[in-house]
Amino acid sequence: MRIENLSFSFGQKQILKDFNAQSDSKIICLMGPSGCGKTTLLRILAGILKPECGTITGLPESRSIMFQEDRLLPHLNARENVELVLDGTDEEKAKTSTGILKQLDIDPEMDINTMSGGMKRRVALARALAFNSDALLLDEPFKGLDQDLMESCARIIRETGKPAVVSTHSEAEAQALGAEIIHLR
Amino acid sequence: MEKRKALSKRISSLIAVLFWVALWQLASMAVGKELILPGPLSVLKSLWSLVRQGSFWTSILMTLLRIMLGYVAGVVLGCLLALACCTSDVLNSLFSPIIRMVRATPVASFIILAMLWMSKGGVPVLMSALIVAPVVWGNLIESYSSRDRDLDEMATAYRLTRWKRFRHVIVPNLLPSLKAACLTGLGFAWKSGIAAEVLSQPKLAIGSNIYYSKVYLETPELFAWTASVIALSFALEILVKKLIARRNRNEN
Structure with a gap:
């Protein structure tokens, strides 16, 4: 997956500015402090939000999103x-x-x-x-889970074999997923 | 503990009723003219003589039929209009002004107009429907516009079909408002239906009898008919509440 010069703002508030990232890893974890734009980036990848500028390549057409709220x-x-x-x-x-x-x-x-x-x-x-999709976009999927459950869920995600972009605050979760970490600031 | 609480609540309600009946009796004695304000005993006597007549029950049945027919038609019409306005901006622009106008128009104006357009028996039906439909429409529209947008987004992200979205995302969100509208609308239907009967005076109708009691200055009878309207209104409200509660239990 390759992201080039991605920018997005909500009104006056700039969330992402000229964001670039590239990874060949099957599972990518987005990490960074609250409000840095992890959820926004996932929503852009899901096609829910339209970026002001920038390109995203290498992401399958059909994507399944797990929202930050259970919905x-x-x-x-x-x-x-x-x-x-x-x-x-x-x-x-x-x-x-x-x-x-x-x-x-x-x-x-x-x-x-x-x-x-x-x-x-x-x-x-x-x-x-x-959901019938070729890629997973998961926004804090392990929120509220203990260590054992987190690890078993991470294993199930890995076993699907689908490319996934996961937002998280925890390095342990990224490790359990065997993911490459992309830091957002 | 629960039983004691329920018993104490019933006793309080009984005391409240007795207080108001006593006050009514005192006011009637103070006025001293049965034509202006008959006492509770005199009204009870009138009611007793009415309930022994077959025409009383036929009038009640016919009024009930007219108002319930209008009420059901109003609920259905309100739902259909809300559905049309929620699914199409064009239909919303078309229907919204006319429904708001109907809601703001005094019921008496509609009754007079309807008396020119249709048979006497049809006027209460139309009035009940015309009063209930905007109530149902308004509640549903309000509920739809304040719905959970997160669930809408979920439905879009998972590419739910229109039917699935309607059946599982929209309808459950609207049901509480529909139930509230049904209860509120029932009271409105009843009041507007009786008012329409008073003015249009169809055969065998509570409203017509209220009108004749006034014309013949039979005030205790007027009170007796009014008391039967109130009793019927309470009974219907309890029935609708029970139906809604039963539906809620079935859903759970």
């Missing part, structure tokens, strides 16, 4: 939240969603409203992983 639908259970973003027959969707949720140690039929923050995070991760 789950509270009236649906874990399985239904994942199935919502899937195509195919009901049977296929149930098989895919149940499989991925069980891998992440989540009861597929569990009510979202009774879940802890860490559980909701894993459902959001399951949705991003299950």
Whole structure:
């Protein structure tokens, strides 16, 4: 992936200015202090925000994003939240969603409203992983997870074999993902 | 503990009712003219004589039918208009001014106009629908414009189909507002429907009977009919609340 001269601002506030980065690594971690533009960069990579200028090359066309907030639908259970973003027959969707949720140690039929923050995070991760895409954009995917869960989630992300851009504050998370770190200031 | 709390609440409610009935009795005694302000006992007597007549129940049934028909039509119309305004800016520009105008127009003006346009029995139906539809529309539009934009963004990012977006993202967000609008609209439908009956005087109607009681100076009967309107309104409100609660339980 190669990013050249990327600039973006919200009104008067410049978030990214002539940002450049290049990596051949399959998994990239964006690190930096709060407010440095990690989430903004992920949203630009996802196509949600349009940069003022700059180019991004080498990123697959179809991308799946896990937002910084869980953005789950509270009236649906874990399985239904994942199935919502899937195509195919009901049977296929149930098989895919149940499989991925069980891998992440989540009861597929569990009510979202009774879940802890860490559980909701894993459902959001399951949705991003299950979605039919060629790349993952994950915004703080391990927020609220303990060390063991973080490592098992990182392993599952690695095993998908998809290129991923992950924002994080933790070097340990970057290491667990085997990612190259790009620092934002 | 809970039972004691409920019992104490009931006793407080009973005391409040008794207080107001006593005050009514005292006011009636102070006025001293049944034609101006009949006492509760006299109204109760009138009500008792009314409930023994078949025409009382037929009037209640017919009024109930007219108002409920208008209410349901108003809720459906309000939902359809909100759907049209939320999905298309052109339709929003087209419908919004006319709905706002209907909302601001005095109900009496509409009743008089409707009396020129349609049969007497149709006026209360139209009035209830015309009053309820803008309430439902307004609540839904307000709720839609203040919806969670993060979920919209999620739906776009995951390329949800229009149907999935409507069914799972938009509708659940609007349901609480729709329920509130249904409850508020019920009271409005009831009031406007009875007002329409008073002015248009269809056969077999509570409103017509209220009007005749006034014409024949039968004030206790007027109070008795009004009391039956209030009782029906409360009963319907309880029914709608129970229906909503049952739906909530089914959803959970």
